[in-house]
Amino acid sequence: xxxxxxxxxxxxxxxxxxxxxxxxxxxxxxxxxxxxxxxxxxxxxxxxxxxxxxxxxxxxxxxxxxxxxxxxxxxxxxxxxxxxxxxxxxxxxxxxxxxxxxxxxxxxxxxxxxxxxxxxxxxxxxxxxxxxxxxxxxxxxxxxxxxxxxxxxxxxxxxxxxxxxxxxxxxxxxxxxxxxxxxxxxxxxxxxxxxxxxxxxxxxxxxxxxxxxxxxxxxxxxxxxxxxxxxxxxxxxxxxxxxxxxxxxxxxxxxxxxxxxxxxxxxxxxxxxxxxxxxxxxxxxxxxxxxxxxxxxxxxxxxxxxxxxxxxxxxxxxxxxxxxxxxxxxxxxxxxxxxxxxxxxxxxxxxxxxxxxxxxxxxxxxxxxxxxxxxxxxxxxxxxxxxxxxxxxx
Amino acid sequence: xxxxxxxxxxxxxxxxxxxxxxxxxxxxxxxxxxxxxxxxxxxxxxxxxxxxxxxxxxxxxxxxxxxxxxxxxxxxxxxxxxxxxxxxxxxxxxxxxxxxxxxxxxxxxxxxxxxxxxxxxxxxxxxxxxxxxxxxxxxxxxxxxxxxxxxxxxxxxxxxxxxxxxxxxxxxxxxxxxxxxxxxxxxxxxxxxxxxxxxxxxxxxxxxxxxxxxxxxxxxxxxxxxxxxxxxxxxxxxxxxxxxxxxxxxxxxxxxxxxxxxxxxxxxxxxxxxxxxxxxxxxxxxxxxxxxxxxxxxxxxxxxxxxxxxxxxxxxxxxxxxxxxxxxxxxxxxxxxxxxxxxxxxxxxxxxxxxxxxxxxxxxxxxxxxxxxxxxxxxxxxxxxxxxxxxxxx
Ligand SMILES: Cc1ncc(COP(=O)(O)O)c(C=O)c1O
Ligand SMILES: Cc1ncc(COP(=O)(O)O)c(C=O)c1O
Numbered sequence: 001x002x003x004x005x006x007x008x009x010x011x012x013x014x015x016x017x018x019x020x021x022x023x024x025x026x027x028x029x030x031x032x033x034x035x036x037x038x039x040x041x042x043x044x045x046x047x048x049x050x051x052x053x054x055x056x057x058x059x060x061x062x063x064x065x066x067x068x069x070x071x072x073x074x075x076x077x078x079x080x081x082x083x084x085x086x087x088x089x090x091x092x093x094x095x096x097x098x099x100x101x102x103x104x105x106x107x108x109x110x111x112x113x114x115x116x117x118x119x120x121x122x123x124x125x126x127x128x129x130x131x132x133x134x135x136x137x138x139x140x141x142x143x144x145x146x147x148x149x150x151x152x153x154x155x156x157x158x159x160x161x162x163x164x165x166x167x168x169x170x171x172x173x174x175x176x177x178x179x180x181x182x183x184x185x186x187x188x189x190x191x192x193x194x195x196x197x198x199x200x201x202x203x204x205x206x207x208x209x210x211x212x213x214x215x216x217x218x219x220x221x222x223x224x225x226x227x228x229x230x231x232x233x234x235x236x237x238x239x240x241x242x243x244x245x246x247x248x249x250x251x252x253x254x255x256x257x258x259x260x261x262x263x264x265x266x267x268x269x270x271x272x273x274x275x276x277x278x279x280x281x282x283x284x285x286x287x288x289x290x291x292x293x294x295x296x297x298x299x300x301x302x303x304x305x306x307x308x309x310x311x312x313x314x315x316x317x318x319x320x321x322x323x324x325x326x327x328x329x330x331x332x333x334x335x336x337x338x339x340x341x342x343x344x345x346x347x348x349x350x351x352x353x354x355x356x357x358x359x360x361x362x363x364x365x366x367x368x369x370x371x372x373x374x375x376x377x378x379x380x381x382x383x384x385x386x387x388x389x390x391x392x393x394x
Numbered sequence: 395x396x397x398x399x400x401x402x403x404x405x406x407x408x409x410x411x412x413x414x415x416x417x418x419x420x421x422x423x424x425x426x427x428x429x430x431x432x433x434x435x436x437x438x439x440x441x442x443x444x445x446x447x448x449x450x451x452x453x454x455x456x457x458x459x460x461x462x463x464x465x466x467x468x469x470x471x472x473x474x475x476x477x478x479x480x481x482x483x484x485x486x487x488x489x490x491x492x493x494x495x496x497x498x499x500x501x502x503x504x505x506x507x508x509x510x511x512x513x514x515x516x517x518x519x520x521x522x523x524x525x526x527x528x529x530x531x532x533x534x535x536x537x538x539x540x541x542x543x544x545x546x547x548x549x550x551x552x553x554x555x556x557x558x559x560x561x562x563x564x565x566x567x568x569x570x571x572x573x574x575x576x577x578x579x580x581x582x583x584x585x586x587x588x589x590x591x592x593x594x595x596x597x598x599x600x601x602x603x604x605x606x607x608x609x610x611x612x613x614x615x616x617x618x619x620x621x622x623x624x625x626x627x628x629x630x631x632x633x634x635x636x637x638x639x640x641x642x643x644x645x646x647x648x649x650x651x652x653x654x655x656x657x658x659x660x661x662x663x664x665x666x667x668x669x670x671x672x673x674x675x676x677x678x679x680x681x682x683x684x685x686x687x688x689x690x691x692x693x694x695x696x697x698x699x700x701x702x703x704x705x706x707x708x709x710x711x712x713x714x715x716x717x718x719x720x721x722x723x724x725x726x727x728x729x730x731x732x733x734x735x736x737x738x739x740x741x742x743x744x745x746x747x748x749x750x751x752x753x754x755x756x757x758x759x760x761x762x763x764x765x766x767x768x769x770x771x772x773x774x775x776x777x778x779x780x781x782x783x784x785x786x787x788x
Contacts, residue, residue, distance in 0.1 A: 015655055061448050102639065245663070
């Protein structure tokens with residue numbers, strides 16, 4: 001019998017697997033063999049969910065909160081997120097504009113489904129978080145990844161967008177702080193990009209999933225200057241809730257009804273226990289904990305920024321946020337992918353090669369996720385130093 | 395300022411809101427006013443999640459199971475689902491083919507993204523669960539809803555598929571037991587449809603989310619006769635875990651890699667605490683509980699099938715499964731939608747009008763969800779009887 005003879009949709013040709021997954025699998029295999037592995041490859045905080053969140057989740061289960069919620073989320077949580085914007089950023093957002101989703105991933109899916117017709121143009125930076133491009137490929141967009149570098153802190157600018165805009169472009173996509181570079185877009189620049197998008201009757205999407213994890217200057221939201229942007233966020237990173245799968249989309253008022261219709265159909269609703277647990281993420285007892293974690297990340301970043309240049313790993317721009325450093329390893333190798341593979345085998349240090357994020361010059365770059373404490377980071381750097389030294393001797 | 399001037403994607407014209415949501419909102423408003431409302435409109439079991447599932451969820455949280463899992467789910471759960479197929483249906487399914495998703499909704503999304511190119515044809519029955527059509531609209535399919543009635547128990551047949559197949563059709567879509575009709579497709583008919591799809595090099599998708607909730611004869615899976623079908627399932631209904639948002643897709647071997655790539659990008663992973671909790675859904679202590687619930691549903695169904703005809707609500711086919719009865723109310727009204735609205739206002743009984751499920755003849759039909767106990771169902775029927783009597787007097 002000729003099984004499953006149907007062919008897959010052509011979009012699959014534009015959706016690549018994550019290279020880091022192969023590396024991660026290899027790292028786990030080495031670990032299973034008893035090797036001590038330093039995981040600096042995965043985009044997940046090492047901190048557990050805050051105790052108050054765990055307790056609230058358990059209490060929700062005990063109270064039988066296990067049924068479908070309204071498609072856009074429980075009203076209490078939408079209000080708590082709105083209050084968070086007010087408290088942290090002084091912006092007032094109507095809770096009706098906040099749609100609770102299964103992770104920022106769910107919010108990106110909603111935004112892409114809302115905007116992108118097959119063949120529509122989407123402009124985004126290269127390097128970028130690979131899923132952000134793939135959500136657009138999912139709806140058969142014509143994706144334009146514009147190579148950006150240290151000159152613009154790896155971000156698009158209004159000037160670049162204007163100079164590279166194509167007639168069929170309908171969406172301008174940013175992330176701030178960004179993955180894999182950790183860089184932040186300033187409010188004036190955001191305002192200009194929003195203005196440009198408006199001129200073009202295009203949409204501006206800003207992925208703010210690393211919001212709150214900012215170490216130089218204040219943390220901002222695009223909503224301060226662009227009430228009409230589509231803003232993506234999540235409980236995954238700042239709030240330490242990756243596995244709960246909870247995030248949100250802030251939709252412009254004009255599109256609330258359409259977003260709700262999509263959410264109803266695509267998700268039915270986000271996880272109920274997760275929604276009740278997330279209420280505790282904003283509690284007064286959790287705030288100091290999250291602030292302490294932010295300071296711990298800042299210390300790790302500063303440590304790495306001080307030490308990496310000594311090894312010949314260049315960090316041409318200072319990443320103000322997230323928990324990533326994008327390093328130029330071109331002085332050490334012509335192919336960062338193979339270099340990462342060899343580094344893992346030789347030393348047990350797992351990093352992510354640039355190829356997962358960029359199409360242009362990707363072989364120059366690696367991403368370090370500083371998701372372990374300073375002593376472990378120091379251990380990782382020592383191993384990398386020995387690895388580099390040994391290669392030099394060959 | 396001209397806010398959010400971008401227009402939405404054209405697929406939004408093909409994705410309708412659920413009418414039942416307006417009815418549900420009205421029902422809740424009446425409830426808030428102190429009215430006693432009988433909820434027979436929502437597709438959610440009235441039983442809470444099994445105690446062992448709740449406890450396992452709490453234990454997972456206590457153990458810090460709150461981080462991302464592998465994209466296709468934790469291996470233990472994929473194996474437990476495979477073992478379930480073996481035990482219940484005697485079919486052996488490689489756990490590698492089982493992809494754990496955020497609800498059957500997530501599985502439907504994966505399947506649609508896997509198969510449907512913009513403009514591809516999809517054949518499905520009318521009436522149908524509205525999201526199943528909307529997942530196809532999401533990927534800009536050319537949907538062909540074929541009107542089916544009591545003659546074929548509201549299901550497509552291989553004969554109908556063959557007679558109505560269009561050159562660009564690439565997917566044949568079924569649900570068994572179905573929503574809104576509760577009818578089941580027999581194994582021989584499934585085998586013929588699978589054979590027909592193979593001939594056409596098309597895919598066969600079978601939504602088995604109500605599997606296990608079957609009251610006449612044994613519960614089957616399409617996998618018994620079609621190893622190459624895409625099979626959708628969920629912990630929502632039989633296992634009583636709607637709000638946890640957990641389901642699965644069984645993918646044909648040839649497409650595992652592509653499905654995994656999609657899952658990685660679209661979801662990252664399903665909820666971690668939900669996955670650990672779901673392990674307890676298969677535990678020996680939970681099985682008798684689920685069986686007792688199945689028997690309770692059967693009793694409710696039998697009660698309604700006995701009583702509804704006395705009121706002039708016709709049930710032309712016996713629904714063997716799910717927890718729905720699709721009733722012909724054409725003897726009572728020419729417009730089931732208005733009839734449902736008036737019934738709710740007058741009596742507090744909430745039902746779903748056919749319009750949510752069908753395009754052809756929808757105004758003839760209503761769906762009753764038997765998600766409350768027999769005494770409450772009896773109360774609902776008494777109110778409906780009075781409502782009909784009063785209208786007759788007008
Ligand atoms: C930039 C960016 N956006 C979105 C996501 C999705 O995260 P989640 O779905 O867990 O909220 C990630 C995860 O790493 C990310 O780095
Ligand atoms: C036929 C059918 N398929 C899929 C679903 C999706 O359910 P879930 O995402 O909760 O698994 C439903 C829910 O009512 C349904 O009736």
